[in-house]
Amino acid sequence: MDTRLPEFPRLEISGYIPELDLLNNPIFTTKEKEFLTEFYEYMEEILEKDLKALEELNYLAEEPIQERKKEIVANFMKKLAEKGYYSTVIDFEEYEVGNVTRNALIALALCGGFWSKNSGRYINGNWSIEMGRLAGGTLYCNPVNYKANEFQRKKFLIPVVKNGLMAASAMTEFKSGSDIVRIELELDDKNDTVIANGKKLFITNGVLANYIILYGRLNSGRLGGIIVDTEHQQLKNYESSRVRTYGMNDAFVSRLVFNNVEIPKENLLEGDGLDIMFHQLTEERLVISAEAIGDSIKKMFFSHSFALQREQFKHKLHQYQIIRFPIAQNIRQINLFLSALINYTREIDSHPQSASSKIMASHGMGLKIQTSELALQSSTDLFRTMGGRAFTEQYSNQIALLDAFCMIHGGGSHYVLGDAESRRLFKTT
Numbered sequence: 001m002d003t004r005l006p007e008f009p010r011l012e013i014s015g016y017i018p019e020l021d022l023l024n025n026p027i028f029t030t031k032e033k034e035f036l037t038e039f040y041e042y043m044e045e046i047l048e049k050d051l052k053a054l055e056e057l058n059y060l061a062e063e064p065i066q067e068r069k070k071e072i073v074a075n076f077m078k079k080l081a082e083k084g085y086y087s088t089v090i091d092f093e094e095y096e097v098g099n100v101t102r103n104a105l106i107a108l109a110l111c112g113g114f115w116s117k118n119s120g121r122y123i124n125g126n127w128s129i130e131m132g133r134l135a136g137g138t139l140y141c142n143p144v145n146y147k148a149n150e151f152q153r154k155k156f157l158i159p160v161v162k163n164g165l166m167a168a169s170a171m172t173e174f175k176s177g178s179d180i181v182r183i184e185l186e187l188d189d190k191n192d193t194v195i196a197n198g199k200k201l202f203i204t205n206g207v208l209a210n211y212i213i214l215y216g217r218l219n220s221g222r223l224g225g226i227i228v229d230t231e232h233q234q235l236k237n238y239e240s241s242r243v244r245t246y247g248m249n250d251a252f253v254s255r256l257v258f259n260n261v262e263i264p265k266e267n268l269l270e271g272d273g274l275d276i277m278f279h280q281l282t283e284e285r286l287v288i289s290a291e292a293i294g295d296s297i298k299k300m301f302f303s304h305s306f307a308l309q310r311e312q313f314k315h316k317l318h319q320y321q322i323i324r325f326p327i328a329q330n331i332r333q334i335n336l337f338l339s340a341l342i343n344y345t346r347e348i349d350s351h352p353q354s355a356s357s358k359i360m361a362s363h364g365m366g367l368k369i370q371t372s373e374l375a376l377q378s379s380t381d382l383f384r385t386m387g388g389r390a391f392t393e394q395y396s397n398q399i400a401l402l403d404a405f406c407m408i409h410g411g412g413s414h415y416v417l418g419d420a421e422s423r424r425l426f427k428t429t
Contacts, residue, residue: 003061004392010398011302012121013121013122014305017115021115022338023040032101039106044119054069054073054129055398073252077132081160086136087137089145099349100283101342103290104287105290107287107288108293111293115301128403135204136166136167142279143225144269146280147269159210166209167209167210168204168208168212171200173201174199186217187219187226188220189265195261196214196226199257200256203254204252206240211227212256215273215276223273225269226269227263237258237260239256240256246402247400247403247404282348289367292404298400303381304318306386307385330377330381337371348360372404373408375404379403
């Protein structure tokens with residue numbers, strides 16, 4: 001059954017907004033704009049059909065759609081991998097834009113969408129599917145690339161980066177959330193085998209993943225990281241199930257259970273688990289910041305377009321200050337955060353050691369929180385602009401109203417994190 005009301009037409013973006021056009025933004029270099037242009041073209045020609053198919057499935061009720069979504073999402077990541085858009089950890093020499101900046105640009109475009117001058121229409125973004133790319137391409141690939149030996153790289157990294165196999169990072173737990181110093185999952189070293197016992201929650205890609213980097217207490221002591229081959233989700237004593245969230249309808253957020261799961265010891269990554277985890281956290285925060293900025297851009301396009309089209313009490317909505325002013329304010333904030341984001345990613349690309357510094361980690365956390373809050377505010381302003389229509393699934397799905405709500409209350413943004421070097425990162429506003 002289709003849940004849409006025929007009286008409410010699909011909301012189309014009706015105009016181009018120069019202030020939200022990344023290719024028109026002076027903050028970007030020529031090479032960065034060229035990379036964005038190439039990704040936009042690929043998105044419109046190859047990826048848009050899948051993005052629309054996922055949206056259409058969200059309108060269906062009383063019909064199983066999960067298996068159909070799984071197939072679309074898995075193929076989507078393979079398409080990204082074909083062009084080096086899934087993960088940016090290898091093949092640096094093929095690009096004139098740094099890998100962290102490329103990662104952020106992909107997130108901006110895939111979440112925000114863009115106005116296509118070629119077709120004269122707006123290509124909608126999807127934050128949910130970008131979260132799947134982040135989970136596999138960054139949260140899994142970065143730490144594996146950092147610590148994997150040659151055997152592990154060949155078996156567990158290259159197939160993900162090159163072929164787009166689904167991957168995930170299992171850190172968050174039921175009791176501790178994203179407070180990694182309180183992780184309780186047990187990893188017991190038994191000769192040639194490591195036995196995993198425990199549960200993980202809110203693991204994006206969990207029910208889809210071929211490979212999972214799993215964090216736990218090694219022999220009840222320090223944290224360790226080990227790669228789990230799920231054997232296409234058929235691994236003995238391993239269970240995965242999808243967690244339904246208010247937003248992020250196309251992200252396969254999952255619950256994982258490990259009950260005496262035997263993992264070959266050769267899959268264990270060398271080094272301390274905290275060090276392995278923190279190696280990717282700064283880049284993750286910047287990529288999530290890019291996602292939130294992209295989502296805010298999308299919300300502003302919809303707010304602006306609806307305000308121009310909709311009439312109330314013989315006036316267009318954009319003539320009311322309560323509608324017009326928040327849109328203008330959010331656009332200014334978007335561009336301020338965009339400038340900070342790109343300067344941070346360029347700094348890490350130029351000086352890779354800065355990614356592990358306390359200052360950059362703190363800046364990344366602060367930007368992630370502020371941009372997520374901006375995305376939530378943009379969603380709230382759009383909800384108010386659309387009025388009662390925003391209560392209907394057809395508009396909530398189309399513009400993903402609740403995605404930002406999921407992000408602002410998740411992702412570890414409001415936790416204090418610490419590592420083995422007593423690094424402490426607090427929320428700053």
